[in-house]
Amino acid sequence: MTIDSDGFAAPPALVEHARRFRAEGNPPARPRVSATVLLLRPAGVDFEVYVIRRVAAMVFGGVYAFPGGGVDPSDSQAHLDWAGPEPAAWAGRLGVAPDAAQAVVCAAAREVFEESGVLLAGPDAATVVGDVSGDDWEAARQDLEARRRGFADLLAGRGLTLRSDLLLPWSRWITPEFEPRRFDTYFFVALLPQGQRTRDVSGEADHTMWVRPADALARAEAGELTMLPPTLVTLAQVAAAGDLAGVARASATRDAATPITPRLDLPETGEPRFVLD
DSSP, X not given: OOEETXXXXXXXXXXXXXXXXXXXXXXXXXXXEEEEEEEEEEETTEEEEEEEEEOXXXXXXXXEEOSEEEOOHHXXXXXXXXESSOHHHHXXXXXXXXXXXXHHHHHHHHHHXXXXXXXXXXXXXXXXXXXXXXXXXXXXXXXXXXXXXXHHHHHHHTTOEEEXXXXXXXXXXXXXTTOSSXXXXXXXXXXXXXXXXXXXXXXXXXXXXXXXXXXXXXXXXXXXXXXXXXXXXXXXXXXXXXXXXXXXXHHHTOOOSSOBOEEEEOOSSSOOEXXXX
């Protein structure tokens, strides 16, 4: 799939789906708020991003994406030690109320731990916990994933503080209106903490890998990797930043509040295309 300034070509199946949705006149589904995280790590003079392939039985099965998932009700109700920008400051960056901003940030940190085994937390506001791959940590991760334990409770039980400053806001995407399952997803970037490593632990993925953003884009263009437009666009954006310092600088001026919603353009002549609004 090639994406340019005019958008991208619409697959025939999605065009028929959209035409049927318009003909039936049903209201669009309400998007579920979610968060996803681009974990980055140095790779020589370049850097790599962590991607996972969703299992075939899931929504977007067989597609490579970044770790992430839906906001849980407990994410906005959690009372936890917090380092970095306060929820009120996050509210300004994300364009939502402070409690909703806390929920999104908590969901991002929780989901990246659930799906990659990486924990963005530390004993205090200046440090990050080290290796979290032991059996006790894995048991805690499984309890969290199964909702037998809340994220705030997990951190409090180990005397840890959520490091919200390790998450850098990047963008916001909303699924097109004609899709039966829609998501309002906030994208973040985060550097893999020193001493930690990703682990293939998510039951929602059947393959994981670290890959240079430019290589991922080339493989997607060649048909080797299947990725949705938000993933492709975001990979191109972080690749254009040049290096990890460039990614951090770019994040500081990114608009993570205004949603991007691909809109299907069905012209009387010519090929249908998705336009990125």
